Amino acid sequence: METTDKKTIHTSVPEPTIRRMPNYLDYVKLKKSEGVLYVSAPRIAHRLRFDATQVTKDLAYTGITGKPKIGYNVSDLLAAIEEFLGFNHLDHAFLVGAGSLGTALVGYPGFDEYGVKIVAAFDNDPLKIGTNIRGVPVMPINKFADLAERMHVVFGIITTPADQAQQIADLMVSWGIEAIWNFAPTSIVVPERIIVQNTSIYANLAVIMNKLHHKTETKTIK
Amino acid sequence: METTDKKTIHTSVPEPTIRRMPNYLDYVKLKKSEGVLYVSAPRIAHRLRFDATQVTKDLAYTGITGKPKIGYNVSDLLAAIEEFLGFNHLDHAFLVGAGSLGTALVGYPGFDEYGVKIVAAFDNDPLKIGTNIRGVPVMPINKFADLAERMHVVFGIITTPADQAQQIADLMVSWGIEAIWNFAPTSIVVPERIIVQNTSIYANLAVIMNKLHHKTETKTIK
DNA sequence: CAGTGTGAAGTTGTTCACAGCA
DNA sequence: TGCTGTGAACAACTTCACACTG
Structure with missing residues (x-):
């Protein structure tokens, strides 16, 4: 072979x-x-x-x-x-947006089993800053740059509301992130060299809704 | 045209x-x-x-x-x-598995804006039963059948751990659900007529990891 | 000129058909 | 017989090229 x-x-x-x-x-x-x-x-x-x-x-x-x-x-x-x-490498990731989705992801089982370790979460809500989610500390966003370099973090996860996603993406790029996983329900624009994965819940929802309504149609209601 | x-x-x-x-x-x-x-x-x-x-x-x-x-x-x-x-229809959905991901989804912004209303969540944890998440009640799973029929729910969302997903899917099918959106990190098997969307976080993660390591390769480290 | 709309070409991914092997 | 492995046919999706229009 x-x-x-x-x-x-x-x-x-x-x-x-x-x-x-x-x-x-x-x-x-x-x-x-x-x-x-x-x-x-x-x-x-x-x-x-x-x-x-x-x-x-x-x-x-x-x-x-x-x-x-x-x-x-x-x-x-x-x-x-x-x-x-690539699960031999263990990549460090930062997550921005410690809302319910962000919290869910931090606690997602088997993430590290899949080669990813979320080492810190960031948010701009003073009430969240200083707390931690299953051992992962929540910090103010301005700490990001500093830490990203020190901890060799190359992977950023965006779980903010749609209107902040682009701004966070820009920050991540300026701080040297190489890959961005965007869960915000809007697509972000970054330089060519950056790897982006837009994971929209809505794309999947759209497929289901479309099939569901199609099916209903076929069935000739009532 | x-x-x-x-x-x-x-x-x-x-x-x-x-x-x-x-x-x-x-x-x-x-x-x-x-x-x-x-x-x-x-x-x-x-x-x-x-x-x-x-x-x-x-x-x-x-x-x-x-x-x-x-x-x-x-x-x-x-x-x-x-x-x-199809956002003129408003489809009712049930969610099974009120863990962190389930909770995140119940609170996801704009779900109803997208034509879906989660009307109830189910779990087998006695501590969760009887509580509610943003107004959505959490109930024991045996209430599902009853309610699904009464409320004309045709759409089931699975956010349980992997080992319970298939079992829940089987129940949903027996209770007349038409479409299943599975977030558990395992794929489920259902009869042909049922619409399934397996939304695996890991599929997306795999793509990113692959690109990331590939990139590293290309760059010839150091 | 800047856009829509569409057939045709190109590209990518899936499925078929079958050779070879234990 | 049940499986791997692979070239070739096929299907799906994307991109190109261009006619047309306000």
């Missing part, structure tokens, strides 16, 4: 493949906890309602190889997926 | 188009609040970093038509997008 240049640092893994990876991880962890030794692509596909070939191709991106008729070794596969997702 | 009257719902709108719609809505609302009368696709595209033709095509799905050189009437466009997203 390592013979062809084709294998040299897969210049680009399809984004859908990356998005499916956590599903495989979840399933494989489950199987491992059950003591299962091998899993096959068709089985995974069946459980997750994916196409079997797709699973095979996705898993190939992790560099693993399986055995015909048997499948993939569960432990090897688990390691390969974790490696692929 | 010959006419099939604009009401005959386009047989199938591409999902990416639907996902972008809330972005347009957000932008158009902003413009309206600024008193702007017309917006053009290229301007929207520039702000959102989309392709201009794509914006044009997306907006066409709402049934609106623009004026060459001028663009789209802001009020008409706003109405068209809201109509498209």
Whole structure:
């Protein structure tokens, strides 16, 4: 496998493949906890309602190889997926906006298991400053610059209301953040070099609402 | 656009188009609040970093038509997008799992503005039962069936830990829910007819981590 | 000229078909 | 037979090119 240049640092893994990876991880962890030794692509596909070939191709991106008729070794596969997702690094993150969503994210289970540690939260509400959320301190925003450098934080999470998101994003950029995960219900604009992931709750909601109304239509009400 | 009257719902709108719609809505609302009368696709595209033709095509799905050189009437466009997203209906939803994420969602701004009203939350923690979150009561799960029918709730939101998600999904299905929005970090399996949207925080995280590590690679550290 | 609207080309991702293997 | 692995067909989405319009 390592013979062809084709294998040299897969210049680009399809984004859908990356998005499916956590599903495989979840399933494989489950199987491992059950003591299962091998899993096959068709089985995974069946459980997750994916196409079997797709699973095979996705898993190939992790560099693993399986055995015909048997499948993939569960432990090897688990390691390969974790490696692929970069969970050997532990990246430090700052979160800005300690409202209910921010609080929920700080407490989200398995974040560090996924290679991310939220080391501080920021807010401009004096009542929140000085408190902490599950051990993560809440600080005033002007401390950010200082700390980001000292703690080598390259990853910023925005959970502010929409009208503050752009402003916070600008600050993050000026402070040297490399990637921004934006949960505010508005899209932010940053320089090319910055990685942005706009995660809008509303995009998902829109899809559901659309399907729901479509379905209703099909059913010919009443 | 010959006419099939604009009401005959386009047989199938591409999902990416639907996902972008809330972005347009957000932008158009902003413009309206600024008193702007017309917006053009290229301007929207520039702000959102989309392709201009794509914006044009997306907006066409709402049934609106623009004026060459001028663009789209802001009020008409706003109405068209809201109509498209189905915000005239107000759908009732139940949420199961009143932990931090569930609590955050109940309090999420503009949910009802987006056509969804969370009318009750459920949990199995006796300490939570009987309390309420911003006016939304928290009840024991066995009340679900009863209420779902009475209140015509067709939409269930799962914010439980991963290990309870499937079980809750099964219950929702048996109680007549039509659409499930699953935030638990595991994918659930339901009958074909049920609409499911698995919204995994981890899928987004995986994309960011992948890009971040890739970037590091490219930069050749040190 | 600055925009809409649309068919056609291009790109990306998914699914099929099948060779090879245990 | 049940699986991996892969090239090739296919489907979905995006971008280009351009006619048209106020």
